[in-house]
Amino acid sequence: MSSALYNYTLKLADDKLVLAQRLSAWTGHGPFLEEDLALTNIALDLFGTAKSLLEYAAKIEGKGRTEDDLAFFRNERQFTNCLICEQDNGDYAKTILRQAFTDSFDYLLYNQLAKSKDETLAGIAAKAIKEITYHKRHSHSWVNRFGNGTDESKMRLQNAMNELWRFTGEFFETTDDDKELSKQGIAVDFSTLKGAWEKEILTLLQTANVAIPLDAYMQTGGRKGIHTEHLGFLLSEMQVLPRMLPDAKW
Amino acid sequence: MSVNVEEVFESKLAKNDIIEPKDWMPDNYRKHLIRQISQHAHSEVVGMLPEGNWITRAPSLRAKLVLLAKVQDEGGHGLYLYTAAESLGISRDEMLDALHTGKAKYSSIFNYPTLTWADIGAIGWLVDGAAIMNQVMLQRTSYGPYARAMVRICKEESFHQRQGYEVMTKLSFGTPEQKEMAQDALNRWWYPTLMMFGPPDVESPNSDNAIKWRIKRETNDQLRQRFVNQTIPQIEYLGLTCPDKSLKWNEAKKGYDFSEPNWVEFKSVIHGNGPCNKERLVARNKAHKDGEWVRAAAAEYGRKQNESAAA
Amino acid sequence: MADSQGPMWEVFVQKKAGQPFVHCGNLHAYDKEMALQNARDLYTRRGEGMALWVVQSSNIVSSSPEDIGSFFEPSNDKIFRHPTFYQIPDGVGHM
Numbered sequence: 001m002s003s004a005l006y007n008y009t010l011k012l013a014d015d016k017l018v019l020a021q022r023l024s025a026w027t028g029h030g031p032f033l034e035e036d037l038a039l040t041n042i043a044l045d046l047f048g049t050a051k052s053l054l055e056y057a058a059k060i061e062g063k064g065r066t067e068d069d070l071a072f073f074r075n076e077r078q079f080t081n082c083l084i085c086e087q088d089n090g091d092y093a094k095t096i097l098r099q100a101f102t103d104s105f106d107y108l109l110y111n112q113l114a115k116s117k118d119e120t121l122a123g124i125a126a127k128a129i130k131e132i133t134y135h136k137r138h139s140h141s142w143v144n145r146f147g148n149g150t151d152e153s154k155m156r157l158q159n160a161m162n163e164l165w166r167f168t169g170e171f172f173e174t175t176d177d178d179k180e181l182s183k184q185g186i187a188v189d190f191s192t193l194k195g196a197w198e199k200e201i202l203t204l205l206q207t208a209n210v211a212i213p214l215d216a217y218m219q220t221g222g223r224k225g226i227h228t229e230h231l232g233f234l235l236s237e238m239q240v241l242p243r244m245l246p247d248a249k250w
Numbered sequence: 251m252s253v254n255v256e257e258v259f260e261s262k263l264a265k266n267d268i269i270e271p272k273d274w275m276p277d278n279y280r281k282h283l284i285r286q287i288s289q290h291a292h293s294e295v296v297g298m299l300p301e302g303n304w305i306t307r308a309p310s311l312r313a314k315l316v317l318l319a320k321v322q323d324e325g326g327h328g329l330y331l332y333t334a335a336e337s338l339g340i341s342r343d344e345m346l347d348a349l350h351t352g353k354a355k356y357s358s359i360f361n362y363p364t365l366t367w368a369d370i371g372a373i374g375w376l377v378d379g380a381a382i383m384n385q386v387m388l389q390r391t392s393y394g395p396y397a398r399a400m401v402r403i404c405k406e407e408s409f410h411q412r413q414g415y416e417v418m419t420k421l422s423f424g425t426p427e428q429k430e431m432a433q434d435a436l437n438r439w440w441y442p443t444l445m446m447f448g449p450p451d452v453e454s455p456n457s458d459n460a461i462k463w464r465i466k467r468e469t470n471d472q473l474r475q476r477f478v479n480q481t482i483p484q485i486e487y488l489g490l491t492c493p494d495k496s497l498k499w500n501e502a503k504k505g506y507d508f509s510e511p512n513w514v515e516f517k518s519v520i521h522g523n524g525p526c527n528k529e530r531l532v533a534r535n536k537a538h539k540d541g542e543w544v545r546a547a548a549a550e551y552g553r554k555q556n557e558s559a560a561a
Numbered sequence: 562m563a564d565s566q567g568p569m570w571e572v573f574v575q576k577k578a579g580q581p582f583v584h585c586g587n588l589h590a591y592d593k594e595m596a597l598q599n600a601r602d603l604y605t606r607r608g609e610g611m612a613l614w615v616v617q618s619s620n621i622v623s624s625s626p627e628d629i630g631s632f633f634e635p636s637n638d639k640i641f642r643h644p645t646f647y648q649i650p651d652g653v654g655h656m
Contacts, residue, residue: 024314027318030537033328034590037326040321044322047314071311144551145551149547248427330586333587546565549567551591552568
């Protein structure tokens with residue numbers, strides 16, 4: 001099995017899975033009913049992509065495991081999502097801002113990935129990009145609303161920025177394996193997306209009157225399985241039932 | 251020649267015609283519909299909570315997707331119904347206020363807790379099954395917006411029941427622990443589901459209006475009997491046991507004789523003392539309150555947009 | 562009456578290109594973009610359509626039931642507006 005491809009696919013999958021898990025906690029608790037539906041929709045899309053990616057990862061692994069085995073029986077140190085995905089939801093400004101960051105990144109990433117020489121990845125990306133286009137429209141328009149809304153929404157958006165900005169550097173981390181896969185036209189080297197992402201996000205932040213924190217030290221570790229304390233709790237909740245009855249089929 | 255609006259209204263009903271929002275309607279018709287439709291809407295929205303409770307713990311990716319889609323549908327149903335009620339002259343704010351202050355009712359079934367994953371199966375199978383039975387005839391109810399909302403809702407509802415039964419099937423034919431989980435859920439949800447059809451006919455006979463206005467065609471007891479008859483074979487297929495020890499087939503009526511649910515418990519639940527009444531209202535109030543700044547920001551942004559568009 | 566849920570919008574869905582837009586319901590939203598997105602989430606989850614119109618309910622001008630007599634009944638008499646009124650001679654083909 002190509003461990004490089006396996007690891008890369010898992011990174012993509014884990015980002016989606018963990019973020020979807022966070023988003024799905026909003027269902028039934030959204031700021032108004034229409035937004036509840038919108039967020040649930042986004043969570044559904046993300047879980048769907050995660051499932052497809054995990055199916056592929058399991059296939060690459062070649063040990064007969066399923067997407068559920070990968071989702072429910074790996075432990076904290078085996079998850080390779082970006083740290084931003086596992087952060088708590090906070091208030092709606094924090095959730096929306098996180099979406100704006102990840103949607104912009106995913107939009108660039110999946111647009112490129114749709115051209116991958118790996119047919120499976122290209123196929124997954126082609127489907128995902130339609131959804132991501134919509135997600136980005138949603139999150140960016142809300143960032144605008146908050147940044148140009150009331151004093152309270154502006155303040156909350158700035159607070160969200162102060163909390164989340166330090167996790168945005170991690171999007172662009174790359175490895176030698178990823179670079180090699182990218183040379184082969186299979187993977188997208190995350191580091192190549194930084195320029196375009198910054199351009200789009202800085203424009204958005206300017207329109208929304210959000211200031212970038214001066215202390216711009218970027219957190220890292222997720223890609224190596226070194227997570228924040230959030231992930232343990234998130235996985236405990238997500239994995240509890242299959243781990244409780246490991247022989248059961250669901 | 252002046253038109254007698256009341257005669258027009260009555261003749262519309264007599265011809266099975268549809269009443270639309272701008273038609274004249276008697277006060278009692280309008281009030282009854284506002285109450286019924288808004289309560290139906292509240293039930294959908296509150297109903298998102300017991301099921302939403304298990305989204306983060308759904309035991310497979312497919313189960314998660316299906317449950318998310320189901321709960322999302324319920325939110326959507328709430329929306330269709332709120333807007334149908336609004337056509338009668340009440341605002342969404344007023345309806346939400348009534349719900350949040352405990353003035354408005356919603357289906358009592360959602361005041362029960364979802365304790366295990368099997369409860370999710372039981373709700374889809376039993377609760378949605380009962381809801382379908384209650385709702386099917388509303389697709390031809392006299393008030394247009396309500397009827398149209400119900401057509402959409404009924405289309406989506408059968409997926410919900412199948413989802414629930416699929417969960418129950420996987421559990422009932424799974425490991426001994428899973429089967430036990432399924433049986434336990436059935437034990438707890440059986441009687442509350444029977445309560446969904448309302449009090450016995452002796453306490454709540456169908457009013458003439460309910461029939462004339464095409465709001466109810468069958469009585470509570472008739473629907474309840476039909477539900478039991480339909481569900482027992484489904485229980486038997488799963489290899490589970492109905493918690494009603496007195497259940498017996500009655501050849502003469504070609505149906506089951508069954509025990510009435512505990513009507514004292516029912517009354518206590520609808521009066522606010524069920525296991526989760528307080529929690530449900532706290533959750534809805536919190537979501538609404540936490541969302542206030544979001545709605546205010548959106549309104550302000552919308553206002554600014556309108557101003558610049560008009561300029 | 563003022564509602565903190567934002568104005569009401571009517572939603573029209575077009576199933577396929579070339580077909581008419583059909584009214585399918587309404588929703589609350591605070592601005593045009595939100596109305597469009599919410600309409601998509603609420604009314605096209607099951608692939609019901611390819612295109613959407615949203616219109617603020619306050620912008621809809623409608624006839625009222627009292628008008629039915631004067632607005633609509635006169636056209637019931639004018640059967641020459643219907644294709645079935647006319648006889649096409651055989652041999653002309655489909656028209």
